[in-house]
Amino acid sequence: MFDLIVKGGALxxxxxxxxxxxxxxxxxxxxxxxxxxxxxxxxxxxLVSPPFVDPHFHMDATLSYGLPRINSSGTLLxxxxxxGELKQVMTQDDIVTRAxxxxxxxxxxxLLAIRSHVDTCDDSLLGVEALLHVRSLxxxxxxxxxxxxxxxxxxxxxxxxxxxxxxxxxxxxxxGGIPHFERSMLDGSASVTELCEIAxxxxxQVDMHCDETDDPNSRHIETLAYETQRLGLQGRVTxxxxxxMHSMDNYYVSKLLPLIAEAEINAIPNPLINIVLQxxxxxYPKRRGLTRxxxxxxxxxxxxxxxxxxxxxxxxxxxxxxxxxxxxGLHVAQMTSPEEMQTCFDMVTVNxxxxxxxxxxxxxxxxxxxxxxxxxxxxxxxxxxxATRLCVIANGKIISQTKRPDAKLAIAGRPETSxxxxxx
Ligand code: FE2
Numbered sequence: 284m285f286d287l288i289v290k291g292g293a294l295x296x297x298x299x300x301x302x303x304x305x306x307x308x309x310x311x312x313x314x315x316x317x318x319x320x321x322x323x324x325x326x327x328x329x330l331v332s333p334p335f336v337d338p339h340f341h342m343d344a345t346l347s348y349g350l351p352r353i354n355s356s357g358t359l360l361x362x363x364x365x366x367g368e369l370k371q372v373m374t375q376d377d378i379v380t381r382a383x384x385x386x387x388x389x390x391x392x393x394l395l396a397i398r399s400h401v402d403t404c405d406d407s408l409l410g411v412e413a414l415l416h417v418r419s420l421x422x423x424x425x426x427x428x429x430x431x432x433x434x435x436x437x438x439x440x441x442x443x444x445x446x447x448x449x450x451x452x453x454x455x456x457x458x459g460g461i462p463h464f465e466r467s468m469l470d471g472s473a474s475v476t477e478l479c480e481i482a483x484x485x486x487x488q489v490d491m492h493c494d495e496t497d498d499p500n501s502r503h504i505e506t507l508a509y510e511t512q513r514l515g516l517q518g519r520v521t522x523x524x525x526x527x528m529h530s531m532d533n534y535y536v537s538k539l540l541p542l543i544a545e546a547e548i549n550a551i552p553n554p555l556i557n558i559v560l561q562x563x564x565x566x567y568p569k570r571r572g573l574t575r576x577x578x579x580x581x582x583x584x585x586x587x588x589x590x591x592x593x594x595x596x597x598x599x600x601x602x603x604x605x606x607x608x609x610x611x612g613l614h615v616a617q618m619t620s621p622e623e624m625q626t627c628f629d630m631v632t633v634n635x636x637x638x639x640x641x642x643x644x645x646x647x648x649x650x651x652x653x654x655x656x657x658x659x660x661x662x663x664x665x666x667x668x669x670a671t672r673l674c675v676i677a678n679g680k681i682i683s684q685t686k687r688p689d690a691k692l693a694i695a696g697r698p699e700t701s702x703x704x705x706x707x
Pocket of ligand 1: 341492
């Protein structure tokens with residue numbers, strides 16, 4: 284007797300199967316013809332995926348677009364300045380309210396694991412307290428992992444160092460940094476070293492905003508790889524953005540990629556935000572602003588798409604849909620072969636779960652029974668349509684259901700069939 288059976292769906296690898304759920308866990312993946320269950324969901328012709336995972340987000344800033352004003356230049360630096368203005372006036376309740384609203388959006392989109400940076404450059408640590416509270420409120424349906432992020436510079440801001448350590452003491456579980464925003468390359472490099480040492484001493488993961496710039500000489504990723512090796516942090520360190528790599532000398536990159544690979548550093552390109560932030564000072568040709576995604580994947584580096592921002596000082600759009608993120612990444616990185624498109628789907632599910640170190644993630648017996656049923660037959664179709672999330676299940680419980688859309692996008696005049704909604 285199962286609590287719930289999801290019948291007849293296609294898994295991302297193409298297998299057609301039923302999934303039996305009991306006690307919040309997946310307990311069977313097989314044809315379950317005569318099995319009894321408290322509830323049965325028919326997923327015939329639908330894609331059944333593990334939940335979407337966003338490994339790079341800023342939940343303290345989300346849904347604040349226009350407060351107190353709009354970023355008129357569209358640059359990273361004006362966004363940081365604008366965020367500084369907002370920090371002066373926002374309250375803990377504001378942050379909690381906005382974050383919970385975002386978590387509702389995320390749950391409805393099947394986004395059930397989020398790594399959020401939280402600013403540690405405010406002496407009151409309002410954002411840290413707010414997001415620790417939110418983490419406890421959403422824990423039954425969203426794995427929210429927090430990164431202590433000294434937005435204004437670990438050394439550049441006078442109290443960031445002490446506040447970052449306080450945030451870790453309060454229960455923030457990942458060490459962040461922003462070396463390219465320190466006052467000098469030397470300070471940036473030193474911040475990478477000290478932050479990695481803090482993580483090693485506490486047994487924590489590291490996730491740095493690293494080289495989010497168009498400057499090809501911003502090479503803090505090299506220091507990050509070096510410190511990861513020196514401190515034995517392999518597999519526990521992530522480089523976010525890494526945009527300077529798009530402009531680096533090819534010979535230097537040929538040396539860098541093996542260093543990143545041997546340090547087992549995870550990489551998070553954020554295509555929605557970096558396609559709009561980067562290259563702002565260029566005329567033409569104008570750089571795309573994305574790191575070397577295909578080249579890192581070919582080197583065996585774990586790469587996953589991150590969202591970074593939704594309606595905040597840096598990005599004026601966004602919906603908590605990781606399929607939007609992957610769709611943009613696919614285009615900017617030119618990942619258009621069938622295999623590459625399938626990889627783009629993996630990059631917002633399994634690859635990101637690996638970066639976050641999620642336990643019990645995936646569709647296998649013994650895994651947490653969290654999954655998403657999409658109105659698509661396979662991952663590529665899900666990307667093409669940014670398919671409707673028909674049903675979202677978290678820890679064995681249905682938390683969101685959406686009516687299957689009508690066939691308004693179908694080819695006119697074709698008979699109504701189960702495939703029609705997929706525009707086939
Ligand atoms: Fe970020």
